[in-house]
Amino acid sequence: MVMMMKKKPLSISKNYCFLLFIFSILSTRSIASHNYADALTKSLLYFEAQRSGHLPYNQRVTWRDHSGLTDGLQQGVDLVGGYYDAGDHVKFGLPMAFTVTMVSWGIIEYGDYIAGAGELDHALESIKWGTDYFIKAHTSPNVLWAEVGDGYTDHYCWQRPEDMTTSRQAYKVDENNPGSDVVGETAAAMAAASIVFRKTNPRYSHLLLHHAKQLFEFGDKYRGKYDENMGVVKNYYTSISGFNDELLWAAMWLYKATDDHRYLSYVIDNADSFGGIGWSITEFSWDVKFAGIQVLASQLKCAMGDVTPQELFQFSKQQVDYVLGSNPLNMSYLVGFGPKFPSRVHHRGASIVSYRENKGFIGCTEGYDNWYGSSGPNPNIVFGALVGGPNHKDEFFDRRGNYMQTEACTYNTAPLVGIFAKLNYLEDMNLRTSY
Numbered sequence: 001m002v003m004m005m006k007k008k009p010l011s012i013s014k015n016y017c018f019l020l021f022i023f024s025i026l027s028t029r030s031i032a033s034h035n036y037a038d039a040l041t042k043s044l045l046y047f048e049a050q051r052s053g054h055l056p057y058n059q060r061v062t063w064r065d066h067s068g069l070t071d072g073l074q075q076g077v078d079l080v081g082g083y084y085d086a087g088d089h090v091k092f093g094l095p096m097a098f099t100v101t102m103v104s105w106g107i108i109e110y111g112d113y114i115a116g117a118g119e120l121d122h123a124l125e126s127i128k129w130g131t132d133y134f135i136k137a138h139t140s141p142n143v144l145w146a147e148v149g150d151g152y153t154d155h156y157c158w159q160r161p162e163d164m165t166t167s168r169q170a171y172k173v174d175e176n177n178p179g180s181d182v183v184g185e186t187a188a189a190m191a192a193a194s195i196v197f198r199k200t201n202p203r204y205s206h207l208l209l210h211h212a213k214q215l216f217e218f219g220d221k222y223r224g225k226y227d228e229n230m231g232v233v234k235n236y237y238t239s240i241s242g243f244n245d246e247l248l249w250a251a252m253w254l255y256k257a258t259d260d261h262r263y264l265s266y267v268i269d270n271a272d273s274f275g276g277i278g279w280s281i282t283e284f285s286w287d288v289k290f291a292g293i294q295v296l297a298s299q300l301k302c303a304m305g306d307v308t309p310q311e312l313f314q315f316s317k318q319q320v321d322y323v324l325g326s327n328p329l330n331m332s333y334l335v336g337f338g339p340k341f342p343s344r345v346h347h348r349g350a351s352i353v354s355y356r357e358n359k360g361f362i363g364c365t366e367g368y369d370n371w372y373g374s375s376g377p378n379p380n381i382v383f384g385a386l387v388g389g390p391n392h393k394d395e396f397f398d399r400r401g402n403y404m405q406t407e408a409c410t411y412n413t414a415p416l417v418g419i420f421a422k423l424n425y426l427e428d429m430n431l432r433t434s435y
């Protein structure tokens, strides 16, 4: 059931046409403004709520505790750590890697603004929590562990991650069962993260780049769709667009990270035959990366398009403001932001009493009986989570069972981190110059 939602692109995009229309009748002057610094802080808290593994002493989301401590054990590999992708407890490699790529991109573009808001350390931690896991999961040049747990057994239970009793079997792609999409995205994530850590942690940056190069070679040499060779992911994160976009995307990030022209040549030589480069693309998501490749490519050549940077900026600000409450319901779809936000988020951990408050074991179906079905608000607020959001009539039904609208995913919040920082910076500038 949750499968449908997972196939959607970024949830905000379904308001795309609607907002584009509004945009055309409004002046370019900005109207609504929100506390973007607060949104930035909260967006980074969300990644702490989604942490799997052994939580550090400075964990700020204190309703969470250690979980998934035997991940990979059955297969003889240490896969403790990483992120749960949404309201369940499967660790899906492809969306996790895309999440890390997106936060990294945000820091590469707007790192100074994130630092200006005092959030750089948290942003770096959110990336490292993912890349530390990818390092563990990439056990040899041509092996990448790409999933822990499975959607079928996981969705049968409603439990806190700390109580998990469902299968934690791990799944991999390798030479015989290739997955160029998940491998390509993980290469992109590690290449992008290597740029982020270049100054603050050069050794780590170098290690990430080493993994990224190996992964790209593996993904390019042994080509295949991961959902065909690792069937467990089918119906959850099937790569509809195939792996061509991830290979180009990985090469693009490797070029940015290394300045090695072989990667750029790879993009130029394959762009046409791999598709998705010459025409307009209406989706940018954990599955489809072509639009991102086009943006990175345009930064290299400074092409003049049909829309001005100012128009693009105004459009993104409108989108962000809509998400934060400038919409017909006056509802923030970023959880925990502003006076009105979803209170029954489809999230196992958030909807059950905190493990640190009550360590009594809550079983697989007990969670459904006693917590999932409750009409009250969730006992824990999953700050910074961006839920699926309103339907095309701008209606939103705040019910736990309504996963299409009330579930959140890490890759929805990830692209917002940098944008919140940029908007916050501009807001500060405006305040200063208006005096």
Ligand SMILES: *[C@@H]1O[C@H](CO)[C@@H](O)[C@H](O)[C@H]1NC(C)=O
Pocket (backbone or CB within 6 Å): 328, 329, 330
């Ligand atoms: C949203 O806010 C506007 C302006 O304050 C108000 O006129 C409108 O009635 C509000 N709508 C809802 C659904 O609360």
